[in-house]
Amino acid sequence: xxxxxxxxxxxxxxxxxxxLESLFRKTDIIPMWVADMEFQIAMPIQDALIRRISxxxxxxxxxxxxxxxxxxxxxxxxxxxxxxxxxxxYSPTITTTISILIEKFTSESDGIIIQPPVFMEFRDVIRNxxxxxxxNPLKLTKKQYQIDFNDLELKAxxxxxxxxxxxxxxxxxxxxxxxxxxxxxxxxxxxxxxxxISDEIHKDxxxxxxxxxxxxxxxxxxxKIVVCTSEAKTFNLCGIADSMAIIPNEDxxxxxxxxxxxxxxGRTNALTRVALESAYNKGQSWLKEVVxxxxxxxxxxxxxxxxxxxxxxxxxxxxxxxxxxRKVYKDTKEMFNHLTxxxxxxxxxxxxxxxxxxxxxxxxxxTSNEKVTYAIKKITKAVPNKxxxx
Ligand SMILES: Cc1ncc(COP(=O)(O)O)c(C=O)c1O
Numbered sequence: 001x002x003x004x005x006x007x008x009x010x011x012x013x014x015x016x017x018x019x020l021e022s023l024f025r026k027t028d029i030i031p032m033w034v035a036d037m038e039f040q041i042a043m044p045i046q047d048a049l050i051r052r053i054s055x056x057x058x059x060x061x062x063x064x065x066x067x068x069x070x071x072x073x074x075x076x077x078x079x080x081x082x083x084x085x086x087x088x089x090y091s092p093t094i095t096t097t098i099s100i101l102i103e104k105f106t107s108e109s110d111g112i113i114i115q116p117p118v119f120m121e122f123r124d125v126i127r128n129x130x131x132x133x134x135x136n137p138l139k140l141t142k143k144q145y146q147i148d149f150n151d152l153e154l155k156a157x158x159x160x161x162x163x164x165x166x167x168x169x170x171x172x173x174x175x176x177x178x179x180x181x182x183x184x185x186x187x188x189x190x191x192x193x194x195x196x197i198s199d200e201i202h203k204d205x206x207x208x209x210x211x212x213x214x215x216x217x218x219x220x221x222x223x224k225i226v227v228c229t230s231e232a233k234t235f236n237l238c239g240i241a242d243s244m245a246i247i248p249n250e251d252x253x254x255x256x257x258x259x260x261x262x263x264x265x266g267r268t269n270a271l272t273r274v275a276l277e278s279a280y281n282k283g284q285s286w287l288k289e290v291v292x293x294x295x296x297x298x299x300x301x302x303x304x305x306x307x308x309x310x311x312x313x314x315x316x317x318x319x320x321x322x323x324x325x326r327k328v329y330k331d332t333k334e335m336f337n338h339l340t341x342x343x344x345x346x347x348x349x350x351x352x353x354x355x356x357x358x359x360x361x362x363x364x365x366x367t368s369n370e371k372v373t374y375a376i377k378k379i380t381k382a383v384p385n386k387x388x389x390x
Contacts, residue, residue: 003039003293003368011036011239020346025337029346032375035171035320037236037366039293041275042286045235048278049271061268063090070280074231079203081216089245089257090266094228095121097245097256098197101226102129102163104255105195111161115147116354119171119199123354134161137356138173143313145173149184156192163195164188169202169212172353172362173322174315176210182218190222195252197226201243202318204234204287207295210316216246223249226256234287235279236366241272290366294319297365297372304376309387319366322350325359328383332358342382345375 013019014034017027040046068085075083091097102112102125111134112126126133136152138145155161166185169176177185189196198215206212215225225248232241247253260266298314301321305312311324329335336349339361350357363379365372 003289010038024340024346026340029340029344030371030375031346032364032367033346033348033362035233035318035364035366036238037233037290037319038368038371039236039290039366041236042279042283044278044282044286045237045275048274052270052274058270061270061273063268063273067273067277070277074280079212079214079216081214083216083246084248087246087248087253089247089253089260090268091228091243091245091260092265094199094201094230094243095125096265097226097228097243098122098165098199099125099129100256100259101195101197102126102131104259105252106131106162109160110163111155111158113152113155113161113164113194115166115170117172117350117357117360118167118353120352120354122165122167122199132160134158135354135356136164137354138170138175140313143311145170145175145313147177147181147185149188152185152188156188156194161192161194163197165197165199166215167199167202168215169206169315169317171202171318172320172348172350172357172360173313174318174320176206176212176316178211179213179217182213182215186215186218186222189224193224195224195226196222197228200227200229201233203229204231205291205294205319206317207291207298207315212317216248219248224252225249226252231276231279235275235283237272237275237279240269241276242269290319293369294365296369297367300369300373301365301376304373304380308380308383310380310383313360319364321363321365323347323361323363323379325361325383327387329359330388335359335361338384339379339382343375343378345378347379 014031020027020029072083075081108130111132113134113136114122115136115138134155136155139148203212216227227246230243232238309327313322325335332351348362350360
């Protein structure tokens with residue numbers, strides 16, 4: 001299948017005129033912001049969904065053993081992780097799970113550590129649960145982001161800080177944390193009794209020769225771990241798929257499942273079940289094509305930016321690129337307005353991910369190479385000729 005085939009309609013959130021107007025103050029914009037794909041879903045998934053719909057009845061569903069076995073195989077083959085059925089809690093969204101974890105394991109005014117610039121809903125969920133956002137900002141050295149471990153040690157030592165949320169691969173900067181880095185994270189959590197939430201939703205898009213490591217591989221060293229993940233992003237199913245939490249520790253799992261039962265959050269959707277089971281069983285070659293296309297898109301961006309003052313923070317994972325505009329703009333609002341107006345491309349402003357992202361932009365490249373090349377040319381042409389020292 002040719003992934004460069006375009007969808008007949010873009011996803012609605014991405015392209016809805018009202019949304020574009022409120023974000024970009026115009027509607028004639030090419031939307032390359034929210035993180036979903038413009039590729040048609042894998043044929044086996046489409047076939048399975050069509051078969052399920054033609055079967056017409058939509059009574060109550062459950063996830064049968066065949067679903068779980070397909071999922072178990074996926075995790076074994078791709079991540080050397082043995083997922084145990086009883087450790088999984090299915091959840092409507094990752095943010096639902098994080099919100100409940102925060103409410104159950106911390107008190108109001110406790111601190112939750114995050115690593116900005118990072119997926120903005122971490123910040124929102126901490127605010128919405130009346131906890132304190134404690135920042136352990138990532139450090140940018142030599143065009144790549146690193147965890148500031150000295151700062152993390154300090155923040156972890158404070159008795160009021162109870163949870164660390166990491167994002168692996170990291171949205172928006174694209175780092176795939178190495179085994180060594182994760183070992184340090186685990187050590188710090190263990191020494192300071194922090195609950196570690198690892199959001200691994202982007203785990204399946206690993207680029208070039210990078211290697212993804214799930215924190216589940218360290219479960220024998222430390223048990224206070226919850227992995228939140230989903231295959232929604234991987235298979236372009238954000239509009240229908242749910243998420244899951246993998247919780248090896250029995251006490252944490254019981255606490256969470258009691259709350260899930262209380263709010264009846266575990267109901268299965270027939271289409272989700274069918275789509276994901278066929279994705280796990282037959283989606284691997286489609287996914288490989290996605291990864292190849294994303295890598296090709298990154299190379300096109302790299303070569304287009306060679307003679308530009310815009311710098312690419314080359315991603316190791318995810319289908320987004322993080323672009324550094326610090327040499328061309330001084331003010332983040334001016335950057336966003338000027339670039340949007342003059343390029344006609346709708347990107348996420350970096351400061352949406354925290355003020356640490358100011359003067360950066362995130363671009364979604366899960367689309368055709370033709371579109372990515374067109375967009376990056378429009379962006380390079382739009383920036384002013386002046387130059388600032390960093
Ligand atoms: C790191 C990360 N976590 C979670 C989500 C969203 O997951 P959910 O819709 O299940 O809350 C996203 C979406 O962009 C994301 O990037």
